[in-house]
Amino acid sequence: MAKVSDFGASTLAPTDEAQMVTLVQGTCGYLDPEYLQSCKLTDKSDVYSFGVVILELLTSKPVIDFGAPEEQRGLSSRFISAMEGKKIDELLDDEIKCEDDMEVIIKVAELAKEYLNMKGAERPTMKEVAEELDRICKIKQHPWREEYHPEEFETLLSGASHVIEIEQTSSFSLEKKAEKSIAVGR
Numbered sequence: 001m002a003k004v005s006d007f008g009a010s011t012l013a014p015t016d017e018a019q020m021v022t023l024v025q026g027t028c029g030y031l032d033p034e035y036l037q038s039c040k041l042t043d044k045s046d047v048y049s050f051g052v053v054i055l056e057l058l059t060s061k062p063v064i065d066f067g068a069p070e071e072q073r074g075l076s077s078r079f080i081s082a083m084e085g086k087k088i089d090e091l092l093d094d095e096i097k098c099e100d101d102m103e104v105i106i107k108v109a110e111l112a113k114e115y116l117n118m119k120g121a122e123r124p125t126m127k128e129v130a131e132e133l134d135r136i137c138k139i140k141q142h143p144w145r146e147e148y149h150p151e152e153f154e155t156l157l158s159g160a161s162h163v164i165e166i167e168q169t170s171s172f173s174l175e176k177k178a179e180k181s182i183a184v185g186r
Contacts, residue, residue: 029062029063029074029075029076030048030049030063032044032049033118034048034120044120044121045120047120047125047126047129048115048116048120048123050126051076051112051114051123052116054112054115055075055076055079056075058092058093058096058105058108059075059093060093061075061091061093062075063076076116078091079091079109079112079113079116080116083109083110092105104136107136108133108136
């Protein structure tokens, strides 16, 4: 299980004997754009940086491409443009484009777009990020998937209680049992 931490974006430095100041350093492509305006790093700045890591995983492209035109240099801006133009396929790494996984990849891409919101207040918390990614993993592992039972899929997506999932699973089993009974003529 991989863990990502410390983007190297900030460090404490003494200004004199009584004060400490946060100096920002590190790769610009990971820095929260709000920081450039406010000079303040927040918990939501980490969400932005994590979103950039997700982009790297989805695209296998560098965070900054100095060979590209200026408006296309940043991976996050290219990604947002691709998402808005519904051309995400053009940006995704060819190795992860497989038909079975595309629904999961698109869901992760949609989440990454939320993480890269220019307004930090509109980004989810890291706890919410972890919960959403966990839900996506559960959906991927679920044997019935969306095409077989959309109500169950929506329950998993919305994070509804376990009791509702059990009730839906039971009714689904009863439906299947009824279908089998009808098929054999009982």
